[in-house]
Amino acid sequence: MVYLYYFFLLRFILVHRLKPCSASSCEPVYHIPISIVKCRFWNGSVSFRTTLITLIIFLCLVAFYSFIPRDNQVEDQNVAEKVGQFYGLNKRLIQKIQVIFPRSQYFDKEAQKDLIQQSYTLVRFSQNNWRLINPIVVDADKRKVDRLLSDLLEKRIKRRIEVTSLLEYGLDDPTVKISLFTQDGSTKTFLIGKKTVNYSIYAKEKLDSKIMLIESSIIRDYSKSPDDLRNLMSHNVSQSKDSRKRVFDFQRAETTQIDILSTDLEIVLRKQPDGNWQMTEPNKSIVAQPMVEDLLFFADALKGTEVQNLKGLPKAKIRVRFYTKEAEPTVLILHHTKDNNEVYAKTRDKETMFRIDDHLLKLIRQIR
Incomplete structure (x- = not known):
């Protein structure tokens, strides 16, 4: 025209x-x-x-x-890649999912009536098992979590746009923040903003300079309650058959230092005055805060099955010392096979040995 x-x-x-x-x-x-x-x-x-x-x-x-660009937008034409493909995210390598609804009001007030705006966090504690750790601690349904990941990673990027301001797209104060933590310690955080035409919604990876258009169903996909994600079968079985016992007690919130000691390595993590954790040994560096928080959480919630026969325990050993204001640290000793198929745990001051899953050991190795 x-x-x-x-x-x-x-x-x-x-x-x-x-x-x-x-x-x-x-x-x-x-x-x-x-x-x-x-x-x-x-x-x-x-x-x-x-x-x-x-x-x-x-x-x-x-x-x-x-x-000449119109409305301060520069578009990437013919973008047909999926979100996971474009940002190099493999569903099998994701270890943690954190979903935050920071807004009390959704942009679409009519659609908000049917939405569950509750923040939650999921953590993978073995290859095929997930656990909901916030707002409650309960086993999650693997199929539901896989579907949750696919709902984001399999969505096609309809268009990528370079903009000068995030305000008009609702990305300065997003409706949802979805953070995916991978095995290598990296994190991708996706901000979800306002809906637009053709069943699309504005979204942005936090560190990406451009925004993108994806299917607007992402809001409903991630609007979940704990009951939507929990593994009801596992929950029912655990109520009657779970014989696991708590391995040890320590003050997770009061922990100020963590030492990880093995035959070939010594790692020291110290909590800074601002609340962040820093590695001081073997070299001074910033450590991923969520990784340390997960380590503390799973150590505090560690459960296992008591082992009667202590013969033939794996020789490989890792000591983890948790320091608080108390004079003596709480010491957790882990025995594991080379392939990590068998992991055992005990405390320094007790002889009782427990068979545990390998999730805590995996977290320790990620920090190493």
Whole structure:
């Protein structure tokens, strides 16, 4: 439509820039303007210079419309990759999912009536098992968690847009924040903003300079309650058959230092005055805060099955010391096979040995 407008504008300029034609075949301007244009143009009334200038102006206007960004947006055309593919996320390597609803009001107030705006956190504690650790601690249904991950990672990126401000897209104060933590300690956080046309919604990976359009169903996909995610079968079985016992007690919230000691390595983690954790040995560096928090959480909630026969225990050993304001630290001793298929735990001051799952050991290895 814009090109058509410019075409008629050019014709208007041509008609009204021409002088009256002396040819007898020409009708008055107000009767048949098209014949006037033809006559005057072909009779030479329009100079070549005038025509050339007008044509150049027209082409410049077309170029301006075609190539200058509109509404401060620069679009990536033909983006058809899925979210997981584009950001290099493999569902099998994700260890933790954190979903936060920071807003009390959703942009779409009508749709908000049916939404459950509750924040929650899921952690993988073995290859095929997930656990809900916030707002309650309970085993999660693996199939439901897999579907939850697919709902984000399998969504296609309809379009990527470079913008100057996040405000008008609802991404400065997003509706949902979805953080995915991987085995290598990296994190991808996706911000979900306002809905737009064609069942789309604005979204952005926190560190990406561009925003994207994905399916708006992402809001409903991640609006879950604990009952939507918990493993009801496992819960019912555990009520009657779970014979596991708590391995040890320590003050998780009061912990100020963690030492991880093995035959080949010593790691020291210290809590800083601002509440963040820092590695001081073997070298000083920043450590991923969620990783340390998970380590403390799973150590505090550690349960196992008591082992009667202590013969043939694996020789590989890791000591973990948890320091608080108390004079003596709480010491947890882990025995494990080389392939980590068998993991045992005991405390320094008790002889009782427990068979535990390998999740705590995996967290320790990630920190190493």
